[in-house]
Amino acid sequence: METIAYIRTDFPEKFGIPRQSGLVSSLKGTVxxxxxxxxxxxxxxxxxxxxxxxxxKFSHSRKxxxxxxxxxxxxxGKKMGVFATRSPFRPNDIGLSCVRLECVETDPVYGPVLxxxxxxxxxxxxxxxxxxxxxxxxxxxxATGGYTEETRLYxxxxxxxxxxxxxxxxxKRKAVMEVLSEDPRPAYxxxxxxIYGVSFAGFDVKFQVEQEVLKVCxxxxxxxxxxxx
Amino acid sequence: METIAYIRTDFPEKFGIPRQSGLVSSLKGTVxxxxxxxxxxxxxxxxxxxxxxxxxKFSHSRKxxxxxxxxxxxxxGKKMGVFATRSPFRPNDIGLSCVRLECVETDPVYGPVLxxxxxxxxxxxxxxxxxxxxxxxxxxxxATGGYTEETRLYxxxxxxxxxxxxxxxxxKRKAVMEVLSEDPRPAYxxxxxxIYGVSFAGFDVKFQVEQEVLKVCxxxxxxxxxxxx
Numbered sequence: 001m002e003t004i005a006y007i008r009t010d011f012p013e014k015f016g017i018p019r020q021s022g023l024v025s026s027l028k029g030t031v032x033x034x035x036x037x038x039x040x041x042x043x044x045x046x047x048x049x050x051x052x053x054x055x056x057k058f059s060h061s062r063k064x065x066x067x068x069x070x071x072x073x074x075x076x077g078k079k080m081g082v083f084a085t086r087s088p089f090r091p092n093d094i095g096l097s098c099v100r101l102e103c104v105e106t107d108p109v110y111g112p113v114l115x116x117x118x119x120x121x122x123x124x125x126x127x128x129x130x131x132x133x134x135x136x137x138x139x140x141x142x143a144t145g146g147y148t149e150e151t152r153l154y155x156x157x158x159x160x161x162x163x164x165x166x167x168x169x170x171x172k173r174k175a176v177m178e179v180l181s182e183d184p185r186p187a188y189x190x191x192x193x194x195i196y197g198v199s200f201a202g203f204d205v206k207f208q209v210e211q212e213v214l215k216v217c218x219x220x221x222x223x224x225x226x227x228x229x
Numbered sequence: 230m231e232t233i234a235y236i237r238t239d240f241p242e243k244f245g246i247p248r249q250s251g252l253v254s255s256l257k258g259t260v261x262x263x264x265x266x267x268x269x270x271x272x273x274x275x276x277x278x279x280x281x282x283x284x285x286k287f288s289h290s291r292k293x294x295x296x297x298x299x300x301x302x303x304x305x306g307k308k309m310g311v312f313a314t315r316s317p318f319r320p321n322d323i324g325l326s327c328v329r330l331e332c333v334e335t336d337p338v339y340g341p342v343l344x345x346x347x348x349x350x351x352x353x354x355x356x357x358x359x360x361x362x363x364x365x366x367x368x369x370x371x372a373t374g375g376y377t378e379e380t381r382l383y384x385x386x387x388x389x390x391x392x393x394x395x396x397x398x399x400x401k402r403k404a405v406m407e408v409l410s411e412d413p414r415p416a417y418x419x420x421x422x423x424i425y426g427v428s429f430a431g432f433d434v435k436f437q438v439e440q441e442v443l444k445v446c447x448x449x450x451x452x453x454x455x456x457x458x
Contacts, residue, residue, distance in 0.1 A: 001230055004320050020366035037320065042297040045313035048375025055284075055323060068268040083359045084274035091233050091266065092357045094284060096325070098367055128321045130312045135374045136381045137249035138327055138367070145364045146277025152365045 003126040005033040007054070010172070011122050012226060014060050016184040016198030019073055020086065021054075021097035022118040023182060026175040029099070031114040031127060038111030043104050046114075051133035054119070056095045057126040058088035066091045073186075074151035084146065097121065098133055155181045156214040164219045172201045180207065180214050199226065232355040234262040236283070239404070240351050241455060243289050245413040245427030248302055249315065250283075250326035251347040252411060255404040258328070260343040260356060267340030272333050275343075280362035283348070285324045286355040287317035295320045302415075303380035313375065326350065327362055384410045388444040396448045401430045409436065409443050428455065 009029040011017050018024050031054070046052070069079040070087040082090050102115040114130070133139075145152070158180045165173055184198050197204045199222055206218040238258040240246050247253050260283070275281070298308040299316040311319050331344040343359070362368075374381070387409045394402055413427050426433045428451055435447040 001321050001323075020363060022366050022369075039297040039310075042310045042312050044298060044308065044310035045376050046310055048373065049313065050371070050373040051369050053325060055321075055325070068271040069273060079273065081268075081271045081273035081275055083271050084278065084361050086360055086363070090358060092230050092284075094230075094323075094358055096282060096284070096360055098369065129319060129323055131315055131325055132313050132375060132377070133369065133372050134249060134315070134377050135369070135372045136377065137251050139370055139372060140251075140280050140327065140362065140364070140368055141370055142279070143362050143364045143368060144277065144279040146361060147274050148361070148363050148365065 001057075001128055003034060003057070003128065004037045005031050005127040005130070007031050007056070007116075007119060007121050007123070007125050007127055009119055009121055009123045009125075010175070010201035011199065012222065013199045014122055015186075016179060016200060017122060018120045018179065018182045021099055021120040023120070024175060024178040025100065025118045026178055027117060027119055028102075028175070029116045029119040029121065031116060031130070032107075032110050033112065040106065040112050043112050043114075046101070046130075046132060047104050049101060049132040049134075051098055052101045052114070052116070053129075053131040053133060054095075054097045054099060054116075054121070054127055055129040055131070056097065056121060057128060058093040058095050059126055060122055065089075072147070073183075074154055075147065078147075080147065094128065095121075098138075154183070156183045156209065156212055157181070159213055159215045161216065164216055167203060167219045167221075168201065176200050176205065180205065180216070183209070183214070185209060230286075230357055232263060232286070232357065233266045234260050234356040234359070235353050236260050236285070236345075236348060236350050236356055238348055238350055238352045238354075239401070239430035240428065241451065242428045243351055244415075245408060245429060246351060247349045247408065247411045250328055250349040252349070253404060253407040254329065254347045255407055256346060256348055257331075257404070258345045258348040258350065260345060260359070261336075261339050262341065269335065269341050272341050272343075275330070275359075275361060276333050278330060278361040278363075280327055281330045281343070281345070282358075282360040282362060283324075283326045283328060283345075283350070283356055284358040284360070285326065285350060286357060287322040287324055288353075288355055289351055294318070301376070302412075303383055304376065307376075309376065323357065324350075327367075383412070385412045385438065385441055385443040386410070388442055390445060393445055393448045396432060396450075397430065405429050405434065409434065409445070412438070412443070414438060
């Protein structure tokens with residue numbers, strides 16, 4: 001398996017990344033190809049598709065072992081079979097995400113790059129493949145989603161004081177609000193006194209959660225090293 | 230990348246396999262896991278999902294090279310970028326198919342097996358991963374399908390004489406009709422005099438195509454070796 005590209009996103013760390021692609025549509029990302037794959041011809045016809053699949057490497061999950069069962073977030077510690085989840089602790093470290101394809105651009109240095117939105121991937125995640133989302137094969141409105149149906153509408157209310165929110169450039173504000181509303185806390189800790197931090201788009205956002213409300217208490221610029229993840 | 234399972238289908242050869250999963254819903258398949266993955270617990274919760282993703286290896290496509298452009302079937306020789314297609318001639322030999330999960334069964338010898346339908350895979354294709362189809366992340370009724378939209382309704386009319394069709398057991402007849410209606414001919418040959426053969430469910434089906442009609446001329450049992458692919 002060869003890395004054909006890397007994705008650039010606003011998440012330098014794994015913590016805080018939405019649990020599925022498409023949940024936060026305002027998240028922007030860019031797929032930059034490795035030199036052997038920078039053929040404009042290889043993308044001919046892709047612009048007609050509104051969505052694409054990314055097949056990617058779980059590069060930042062410990063992977064010495066796989067587990068027969070895992071505890072998905074939102075299920076309050078209930079265990080599910082690993083093959084009934086998208087958890088990274090699986091036999092082969094491949095992730096699958098559907099993202100919206102905003103456009104195919106030609107960068108003067110990197111050649112063809114893909115602008116995407118909705119990506120649940122860490123910055124610099126290696127990409128193994130890009131495939132078009134073919135509606136007649138991939139879209140199944142009749143599909144049932146098992147245990148994910150119980151939890152799909154879960155969101156936190158976000159209390160983000162204006163003076164802190166405006167430290168973000170305007171085009172990032174909607175996205176950071178949505179990322180926080182997805183409840184970035186790990187499934188196994190629910191401590192109301194604990195201050196958590198999510199790194200997003202150049203800042204570390206500090207917050208607490210009480211009941212169903214997430215309250216932001218600080219927004220701190222990341223250092224250059226932290227930004228790079 | 231480790232093979233975690235193999236799929237058993239009625240296609241001992243690549244020729245004749247529908248170009249996308251789900252096109253022929255009457256196709257049945259069984260996913261049989263390798264010994265290290267035969268944990269009943271690993272499938273807990275999967276039965277709540279009506280559809281699953283199979284990530285699989287393009288095991289029977291020549292793969293010495295990838296091509297920047299390919300000619301998708303149905304497009305009359307028009308070239309598309311490989312990343313705008315699901316063609317096997319891509320940098321990494323991973324296929325992606327959505328299939329319906331009929332049930333999870335426990336086989337006395339093989340442990341948990343998955344009964345699926347709609348699989349566009351050759352018999353004994355190696356499987357790398359099983360993931361649940363999560364409707365809120367994977368189902369996009371608003372998605373546009375680029376050049377695939379022009380051709381998705383294309384079907385041949387199938388003229389399958391009753392005395393030949395009844396050589397198939399009753400439960401395979403609908404599937405073989407649907408497989409043929411998908412037009413198994415290679416995109417690059419359109420010879421009305423040529424007799425083609427598709428191996429399916431223990432028989433070789435011989436046919437010709439004239440205009441939009443596929444006419445079956447013989448149904449010949451496969452030998453044991455041919456059945457195995």
